[in-house]
Amino acid sequence: MSEYIFDESLISTEVQDTLSSNLKLRPLAKDDFDKGIFDCLEQLSITGDISQKKFVERFEEMKKAGGYYTIAIEDEDQGKIVGLGTLFVEMKFLRNCGNAGHIEDIVVHDSQRGKNLGRRIIEQLKYLGKELGCYKLILNCNEKNIPFYEKCGLTVKDVQMTLY
């Protein structure tokens, strides 16, 4: 069994039960390079050309640092990842040394869209946020995705500014 980026006990059985029997909701695993993780991520953004070695290196850095809760939905019939999402937990001094949960890199493979998988990913990340004591969850999205995130129970606040 492959090594996970965080403990499997933090996966919500309630969310897993909403998925069809061939889909497994689990933490990101060290051998996920072989399960098409970059085919999935490429649908989100520029990934570049990452070798398996680089993937494993980054996985190990994230696991060692802690705070990275990346989840995957794997189609076990195909042995392929069809959905991903990350909750990054930022430690603060504000809010009585509170934790802020940053939702990042949400993607569902286009072969699996329209099946509510995005919704399930967000529900799992919300569950994680609660278990890990986050006082808020925040994410940035394009305007066209606002209705989706509103359905997940989030509301619009503030503007993202970027510097490249």
Place this chain on the structure above:
Amino acid sequence: MSTLFSIDYISSEVQESLPKGYVLRPLSNDDYERGFFNVLSKRFNYMKARNDEYFIIVIVSPEDCIIGTGTIFIERKFIFNAGLVGHIEDVAIDKNHQGKHFGLSIIQALKYIGVKTGCVKAILDCSVKNIPFYEKCGFRSRCHENTWIVKPI
């Protein structure tokens, strides 16, 4: 005094631009005496153990009081060619020191850290009324995509 991260990450250019007697430096573990309020050593030590991720800076007045602070934390990604993204957070200037470009100095110092650590980009969230300030600092709201922050009710 133990600092959160090495002063190599402090921009000498930004330090030189501050009024005489004001010091730009990393957060240190005895800053609660300087009015940084309830710095718990456990959290400081957690961040210090991860000081390639958490960069908290302060500006200290000649009277040895903290008058400004800002944070950039460095998020590791798989996307952007296994890149790094800098998240700017918790920028605050004491109200008696506002309107004197200390906010700009904090942002410039955080940008310096972002560049030095190799970030692909730096991002921050702000209210609509603060957009002009951040635009002056070189940030852009991504108008063609109209990105927003969402958070639970």
